[in-house]
Amino acid sequence: ETGVTQSPTHLIKTRGQQVTLRCSSQSGHNTVSWYQQALGQGPQFIFQYYREEENGRGNFPPRFSGLQFPNYSSELNVNALELDDSALYLCASSPDVQETQYFGPGTRLLVL
Amino acid sequence: DQQVKQNSPSLSVQEGRISILNCDYTNSMFDYFLWYKKYPAEGPTFLISISSIKDKNEDGRFTVFLNKSAKHLSLHIVPSQPGDSAVYFCAASDPYGGATNKLIFGTGTLLAVQP
16 A cells, blocks of 8 residues: 655755645545644644645645645645745645544755 | 643663653643654654543553643653654644644654664
8 A cells, every 4th residue: 555655855946936746645545734844843734635625724824725636636836935935845644634644755845 | 832842852762771752732622642753754654642531542662641630741662672763743633623633743852762
């Protein structure tokens, strides 16, 4: 059984650019959550998708947006990148909303 | 404001001994807690969880204890093995999320198990 996968593994962008990160959820999982982990910090909740609908959002500005597709894979889009967006972006999937979340390896984003 | 706190950034333990990782929380409404382990260049791996209706949950070498009155939980690893060396995150499920399962993480504790 394939776990949660994310692409790309690493990415370098410049300030003001836009970025799209991708996540394939584990087979049978209908819920995807995205987290941002800054250096030396714990992961912070960005938003959650359940059956293609946004199902809750953390304290992140609207330039952070997402999508979930019919196969339950997901995208995280960040517009107008800022230096502080440099972080590890983690995707987690779960069999249902209130079930345990299983994380992918993350995408490390560097904004210059 | 940090609602989940791991006050020890690092811990060093000898192989075969007990490792005790601590976590404090501020919101008495939190009712479900999880521990994740993270190796470098990998995502967090789920270890063990506990509901507030219990005060202990055990899975092999890993035991989590919950003290609701003190708003404190701890993860015990016995016996510790070098492969346990990783960053350990404590997380709470936010009850105000409604239908959302939002996890609130601590800042992590780096465990080093010395052979």
